[in-house]
Amino acid sequence: MEYDALLWLSFGGPEGPDDVLPFLENVTRGRGVPRSRLLEVAEHYHHFGGVSPINRLNRELITAVEKQLAAASIDLPVVFGNRNWAPTVEDAVAELTRQGARRVLVFPTSAYGGYSACRQYHEDILRARTAAGPAAPEMVKIRQYFDHPLFVAAAADAVRAAHRRAGGGARTVFTAHSVPESADCAAGLPAEGGRRYSRQIAEAARLVAAEAGIAEYDLVWQSRSGPAEVPWLEPDIVDHLDVLHARGVRAVVVVPIGFVSDHLEVVWDLDNEARERAAAHGMAFVRAATAGTDPRFAEMVVELVREHTSGTRPRKLSAMAAAGCSINGAPCAVGCCEPSRRAQR
Template sequence: MTDALLWLSFGGPEGPDEVRPFLENVTRGRGVPPERLDEVAEHYHHFGGVSPINRLNREAIDAVRAELAAAGIDLPVYFGNRNWHPMVEDTVAEMARDGVRTALVFPTSAYGGYSACRQYDEDIERARAAVGADAPDLVKIRHFFDHPLFITAFADAVREAAKDLPADHRLVFTAHSVPVSADKAAGPPEEGGHRYSRQIAEAARLVAAEVGAPEHDVVWQSRSGPPQIPWLAPDIVDHVEALHADGVTAVLVCPIGFVSDHLEVVWDLDNEAKEKAEELGMAFARATTPNGDPRFAQLVVELVREQLEGVPPRKLSTFAVGGCTRNGAPCAVGCCEPVRRPART
């Protein structure tokens, strides 16, 4: 018996006074210098100190509630975040007070890896520990980077963005960069394992094939670590410069690593990458993310039905199905381990 669905996301500030506390939550325990937090805070203050992520999540939750009702599934949907209100600990406590004993968890990331997957397991484990013996049993839903609805939503967004560009544009996929060491710690290599970069590359390949792109690139954005630690590269802005040097005159960017147009997408792509392209005289367009696409709510409900009704998983890759966990336990021993950071001296 499943009593509810928990929508678990990253969180974001909804006012100027919340920006710095939010960033301190995001970077807790990582030794990020204050000046770096000040720099990132300016990105948020550029948009009035408000991240769109909570609004986008609430809109998506409303769409999922409607889709669940249309499917005849009576399942209340709760909303909790890792880094800002509503905090997942508070939400799980609310669920316990409401009598929820077992719930499915939908994390707003399609991929494996530590930050995209394992950290959500840790969120679940932390929230259940905070609530104690009355905490509900929480079952996290699987990765969905290769689900047909996810791929076709992105493919249609790419086609729409391409209308504003010449036919010979270059298709470039982006995702949030992570430390190379974290990507390598992503579990067993068979059938792709849960390695974030391989799943990103596969999703990009599937979308490119769907739109008939003759070639495409996979690059990264939003790096935040110290320069001495290798992260996945190249960065999107550097890549735009490299494409220009190679004679490319138009670029279409698809943020394949994200499910919504939250602040990192808007800042890194609609501001920094677009401004670089304009500076170089290149035509630029960005595909939207699937959060507002009706197929995204349909995808979530289909993942729910896999758990409730045993509906066979639909997927377009040969990669192993991963990411399903119960009560924060990792889906494989040693999978997506956090990076061991050297002690500060």
């Protein structure tokens, strides 16, 4: 099937001090996050001059993918759009519409299922197409890729490299962005659909650990926000470091398996907060690189594109569902990755 462009769809981030609070307000709108928490998180961004690394990293990844597409003789321009900040997905789809695009592939910068990791990207697509009007192109979202061989290989090599820097004997700790339990568990669905995000994170960690030759590891969560009374996935990485210290662990290799690249949640929550807690315990701390820094990540994107343009058979390392393909923002299935509180309304 022929496509006119590839939309690179991501989360977005501020690119200057004046952007920080408006960006955070976009992210948390309707979620009941106290303003005090927004101001606290804003200081994390101001620590880096009010600039999130995410847009720069996405542009670098787009350049790498463009080179891989050209090397594969695939004529597919890549357009950048974000959910929460400029360049917005609405502006990207409006421009594609003006250019007369009829069919567009969408690559989301999340490897996983779940509400914010997958379903909300469907909603982004639908919202942008609605804003663009009846001439908006047909848009096909690419599937989840948490168990793609190239993603797993890139992450496993990063884990090996981190253990070499740690010097041996370090405990491996995989981490991913926490979400409210209600966002991980969709109402009325079996476990396969009901806890897709946390189960896929766990499967990716298992695959990477096996590829890296690691028999024992931990899976924890990070970067929670929102009202304290709302249950989120636990344990938190910082709390877990306290537990490991009590057990006599002297070194850790922390693997941000839930992230494609070094977002602010990686460079602040791990490289600053978690590292400081480890240091307070006299614990050596080495953080593994994210998969997006590896050339194989761009190769994987081209493989995922070929599944649509050439009918290439999908490569997967597990039998777990890797849904996520949809047309024009429609969810994969009724109730798929819809938070329980929403499904019950």
